[in-house]
Amino acid sequence: MDTITLFGFEFSGGIQLATLFILLISLVANAKLFMKADLPWWAVLIPVYNIIVAMKLIGRPSWHAFLFFTPAVLYLFPRTIMEVAQSFGKTQLSDYILVLLFNVFYILNLGLSYEEDYKGPVYRRTSLKSNNNLGSPGDLNMA
Numbered sequence: 001m002d003t004i005t006l007f008g009f010e011f012s013g014g015i016q017l018a019t020l021f022i023l024l025i026s027l028v029a030n031a032k033l034f035m036k037a038d039l040p041w042w043a044v045l046i047p048v049y050n051i052i053v054a055m056k057l058i059g060r061p062s063w064h065a066f067l068f069f070t071p072a073v074l075y076l077f078p079r080t081i082m083e084v085a086q087s088f089g090k091t092q093l094s095d096y097i098l099v100l101l102f103n104v105f106y107i108l109n110l111g112l113s114y115e116e117d118y119k120g121p122v123y124r125r126t127s128l129k130s131n132n133n134l135g136s137p138g139d140l141n142m143a
Contacts, residue, residue: 026104032111033057033084037118058083059121085110086122 001013011019031041034053043053051065058080067076078100085091085099088110099106110116 022104025108029104029108029111030054033107033118036111036116037087054080054084057121058087059123081107083122087119088116089119 001016003010003012004016005011027044030044030050034043034057035041037057039053039057044050048065051068052062055062055065060080060083064076067073081099081103082096084107085095090096090099090110
């Protein structure tokens with residue numbers, strides 16, 4: 001492949017092939033994740049819609065997808081991929097570190113592994129659990 005120049009940077013043929021390879025892996029990984037969550041797999045092919053569907057996967061409101069086009073992406077992207085791992089039952093510190101360091105390959109592992117099942121959306125699940133543990137005022141035994 002010939003070297004191309006984009007925004008003043010030269011990209012060799014090897015860099016282009018590696019980028020294409022990573023893009024293909026990420027498309028397959030996200031398609032498998034969407035299929036496990038009973039979401040349309042073809043959504044990974046539509047640029048903005050794939051983020052909206054990913055928000056459904058983790059239980060976030062659809063409008064959070066548009067925050068990816070603001071500087072909030074610096075916080076939202078790592079938080080979102082950790083919530084994807086939590087949606088598949090991965091809650092250990094080692095899981096969070098692996099998903100942050102090896103994002104594409106960790107998501108591919110979640111999608112292709114037969115042992116990993118979709119547990120459901122996780123956004124705001126912990127706050128709901130803590131509120132449910134409080135109980136109602138009638139539950140208190142005053143003796």
